[in-house]
Amino acid sequence: MSPTDGDASFETRCVHGAGAPDPVTGAVVPAISLASTFAQDGVGQQRGFEYSRSGNPTRAALERHLAGLEGAGHGFAFASGLAAEDAVLRLLAPGDGLLLSDDAYGGTFRLARQVHGPAGLVVRTTRLADVDAVVREWSDGTRLLWAETPTNPWLRIADIAALADVAHERGALLVVDNTFATPALQQPLALGADIVVHSTTKYLGGHSDVVGGFVATNDDEVAARIGFLQNAAGAVPGPFDCYLVHRGCRTLHLRMERHSTNAEAVASMLVDHPAVAEVRWPGLPDHPGHDVAARQMSGFGGMVSLRLRGGLDAALRLCEATEVFTLAESLGAVESLIEHPGRMTHSSVAGSENEVPDDLVRLSVGIEAVDDLVGDLEQALDRC
Numbered sequence: 001m002s003p004t005d006g007d008a009s010f011e012t013r014c015v016h017g018a019g020a021p022d023p024v025t026g027a028v029v030p031a032i033s034l035a036s037t038f039a040q041d042g043v044g045q046q047r048g049f050e051y052s053r054s055g056n057p058t059r060a061a062l063e064r065h066l067a068g069l070e071g072a073g074h075g076f077a078f079a080s081g082l083a084a085e086d087a088v089l090r091l092l093a094p095g096d097g098l099l100l101s102d103d104a105y106g107g108t109f110r111l112a113r114q115v116h117g118p119a120g121l122v123v124r125t126t127r128l129a130d131v132d133a134v135v136r137e138w139s140d141g142t143r144l145l146w147a148e149t150p151t152n153p154w155l156r157i158a159d160i161a162a163l164a165d166v167a168h169e170r171g172a173l174l175v176v177d178n179t180f181a182t183p184a185l186q187q188p189l190a191l192g193a194d195i196v197v198h199s200t201t202k203y204l205g206g207h208s209d210v211v212g213g214f215v216a217t218n219d220d221e222v223a224a225r226i227g228f229l230q231n232a233a234g235a236v237p238g239p240f241d242c243y244l245v246h247r248g249c250r251t252l253h254l255r256m257e258r259h260s261t262n263a264e265a266v267a268s269m270l271v272d273h274p275a276v277a278e279v280r281w282p283g284l285p286d287h288p289g290h291d292v293a294a295r296q297m298s299g300f301g302g303m304v305s306l307r308l309r310g311g312l313d314a315a316l317r318l319c320e321a322t323e324v325f326t327l328a329e330s331l332g333a334v335e336s337l338i339e340h341p342g343r344m345t346h347s348s349v350a351g352s353e354n355e356v357p358d359d360l361v362r363l364s365v366g367i368e369a370v371d372d373l374v375g376d377l378e379q380a381l382d383r384c
């Protein structure tokens with residue numbers, strides 16, 4: 001068995017998936033190839049690369065690696081998660097419809113409504129955790145069904161296989177934003193999705209030191225168009241950023257396991273805490289999406305949201321009272337983060353149907369010692 005084969009286990013592919021050591025130097029990691037242009041052996045005779053917007057060896061290594069982890073034949077790296085999403089939305093023509101989760105990531109919502117909406121995209125939203133609602137709300141002309149699961153910040157679960165059936169029966173494609181679960185916990189293409197998008201800024205990079213995005217697909221036609229758009233619109237990541245995301249992917253399996261077990265301990269403490277009104281984590285048996293999550297995910301991930309009995313004041317105080325959890329936007333890195341979605345990540349959706357309540361706090365549970373994390377939240381909750 002070759003460790004880079006599709007048949008190798010997921011963990012082995014995380015470590016080895018970018019390919020065998022460099023045939024010339026033996027280097028065991030891909031070189032950071034900074035060249036913007038590549039010498040040609042004759043006019044039009046290039047050795048695989050001609051200009052770094054169109055293709056770059058470090059980017060190619062990341063694309064191969066991450067596509068493999070998603071079980072995709074094609075992968076495309078972008079400068080950010082939103083740049084990746086923008087390329088996918090450009091598959092649509094004016095007048096085409098997009099059906100989006102009503103609690104999609106705020107930036108996705110803003111991109112669809114405020115950038116692609118004026119260009120003619122018909123954007124509608126519904127609760128994708130409710131497959132019947134999706135069927136009910138479906139309108140002719142819907143070409144893309146866009147799911148995020150688990151969602152941000154509610155951690156609602158959409159049934160990927162069921163949504164793929166709904167979309168395919170109606171001639172549409174299913175896109176899954178797999179940022180929260182990552183391919184370590186959830187394989188949307190195997191469940192029937194057509195396109196996977198990522199903010200590699202989060203768990204894939206994993207260390208809060210890079211912004212990036214990714215599109216993976218097994219649909220040759222979609223791949224040809226996304227590849228065209230990657231080059232034609234040019235929202236490509238630099239080689240160093242590609243290297244960092246690739247490096248993050250090599251420990252993805254271990255990190256996701258630890259994020260999940262730490263989040264489980266945090267969620268079970270919060271459930272019993274008198275200051276907490278509600279805990280949202282898909283691993284909790286009474287989470288409304290628990291059964292679907294248990295079926296389609298191999299772990300429940302590191303994101304936990306909670307609502308405070310003390311309302312806005314308690315939520316703000318909690319965010320400022322932790323010592324191990326850092327108050328910051330973003331998520332998915334080794335360090336634990338805490339934030340107030342209403343005033344921070346989701347402030348751009350205030351006043352819309354996506355508005356989040358002001359007693360909600362979101363945790364990105366990191367990979368520190370679990371007792372330190374639980375203890376930190378306990379002392380902070382006691383102070384609010």
Ligand SMILES: *Cc1c(COP(=O)(O)O)cnc(C)c1O
Nearest residue numbers: 080081082105152179199201212
């Ligand atoms: C962060 C995020 C994005 C956007 O990605 P950027 O890298 O910030 O552009 C999209 N979807 C989800 C679920 C995210 O968390």
